[in-house]
Amino acid sequence: MAEERTLELPEGYRFAAGYAGIRKQQSDDLALMVSDRPASAAGVFTRNCVRAAPVDFSAESLRRSSGKAQVIVANAGNANCATPNMAAVAEATAAAAANLASAPEEHVLLASTGVIGESFGESVIPGELPKLWQALDRTQFEACAQAIMTTDTVPKVRSCRIDTDQGPVRLAGMAKGAGMIMPDMATMLSFVFTDADLEPSLLQSLLVSAVDQSFNCITVDSDTSTNDTVFLLANGASGIRIDDESQGVFQDALNQLTRDLAIDIARDGEGSGKLARITVTGPSELNGLKTIAMAIANSPLVKTALAGADPNWGRILGAAGKAGVPFNPQLADIYVNGVQVCKAGMRADFNEAAVQRSMEADDIQIELCLSGGGGSSAVVWTCDFTESYIRINADYRT
């Protein structure tokens, strides 16, 4: 994985991280992210019908502000979910941030990750925010990426420069890991910032498209959190407006950036050592192909075969077949790391030892072709399923 060495940070944003004492181990658990001016804002939230207070609060903020925001406050260590005072914690946090920014409360967005069902005081975050406000600096982007980590083993940041006809704009994003975590559940959070100028409604539709081909195409353990949130802010500080002409290149860059962040998350799945890219090609409509790809990606049998470097095409074909999307198995071809292991629904003639060796690598490519060639493709990413996952999630006690 080639990490960018230097981040291309967008203009007009400042960041700060600190420790508010929400998580037990003493490392940063609070991130403050501020635009110098009100920005267009878009958000995508969990589809779980059990939702944390910050999710409800932020969705309501975006509605009331018609897609504007200036401040994001995110914390790790507590999901602020399923507790009696969760709404009060969200309200107090937003009020304190709005006060510091001299902004209306609906220009504040919130996100939380960590244990659910455990209360913490309403003044905990407000008490720490003034110190962070003083420390705001455009260089503290990665410190924020670090502060929102839970079971992640590495912070996840990505950035790029987009050259439009009118000049360059910048895009930078951070994410934290999927894989629901000890002692309760974790969350997928991602915050993306650009200094391009975009209308809120366009921004929202670009974000929905991007999420659909990135964060919605990864799985660690098929569990969906109460707190999953993606925000995209566009503050226009570059002075460059994304118009009909540059919209395509902006969407492409946003797709690439969110996809890179999503893959970073899958690669860092709990207890995981390997990333697998699963491509399903066929004549069906794309939704059906993605359903099949996700059935393969979530199959415990496929994921344990990845861990064991076992080119077990029977498990792949079986997982595809149970997805509920009909296909003719006699047209199914399967390739593992480019080697055909199944031809027309039956074992292909391949060197098993060689494919096993290729599966010892960190990156595994699985391709299922349902049509004998051609058609559209769905791509999803997953990780292997190891004894470490069980240890992380079973052996720890609340």
Added chain:
Amino acid sequence: MAEERTLELPEGYRFAAGYAGIRKQQSDDLALMVSDRPASAAGVFTRNCVRAAPVDFSAESLRRSSGKAQVIVANAGNANCATPNMAAVAEATAAAAANLASAPEEHVLLASTGVIGESFGESVIPGELPKLWQALDRTQFEACAQAIMTTDTVPKVRSCRIDTDQGPVRLAGMAKGAGMIMPDMATMLSFVFTDADLEPSLLQSLLVSAVDQSFNCITVDSDTSTNDTVFLLANGASGIRIDDESQGVFQDALNQLTRDLAIDIARDGEGSGKLARITVTGPSELNGLKTIAMAIANSPLVKTALAGADPNWGRILGAAGKAGVPFNPQLADIYVNGVQVCKAGMRADFNEAAVQRSMEADDIQIELCLSGGGGSSAVVWTCDFTESYIRINADYRT
């Protein structure tokens, strides 16, 4: 688990098991089950669109015979799936069995479990069948249950006597484990026999109802095999016909027997030490409640919490919320082994150490009530998720 000591075997059936050399370790891998006369027959098959040859063959037999059968041939060690000669193997097996029984070929039903994608010779089973035919005996029922085992640690047999107004009839069933297995996939197989007299169409509808509340309510790892099969034969040897009056008591007994077999399978899930019964009660329609119960039962986070004896109600609530069936989390109550751990969507006041201790037992009861009391209920069974599951499925190589 109170196993019956003596089986109530139905009249007019004989059984035999033997070793055909299909599996490597030398233990019985072939079961022959014969009714003395043509019996009414019903079958339920996997919904996986990748289907093994015996599944296709048996479905076609039942169609051609209008629900009659006299012989079941089942083998372990090879699924007879996704190979060039799978249909030929099925045809040759059925022809040999039909010849021995002097029955039409469509009165033969087939089932297989084991590795997929590996061929075996068309004469392997036919070569062994004459020996089994000679050995047929009504006492060999449990030997057949043993012969169809794969990763099962114990054979699963259940029986009962049903006292109708006209006299007693008997019901006996065997099953083998779910949990897709090394080196490829396994299968859920179950064969149930009665000496009651029933019309094929009634028998089929009784079996579908029974399967829906038994085998379709268990999960080990959410993977569905290419070979899953349940057969029910009714040969009428008791001379007692199930009529409108006795239909209810027969259905109840069949439900109980298949449910007991299904629970035996869940309890014997790969690497599992614990059985969990998950009950979801609410005002929604039953299908929605079962979807929620299955989301909980298949959640790796819930299953690892079971292994760790962790009363982690947040994971249960989160898994329920992601099922796609809307409910109001503020009305959700959760009980673990009878102790309320979540009240109105928030932590209840409970003794955590005591609940943890109660979760060290082999049997765990989880109840989620979505309505504040009342409504209908869905019940499913699952097992815990341990490092042994990973070892069984990852560390073994094809």
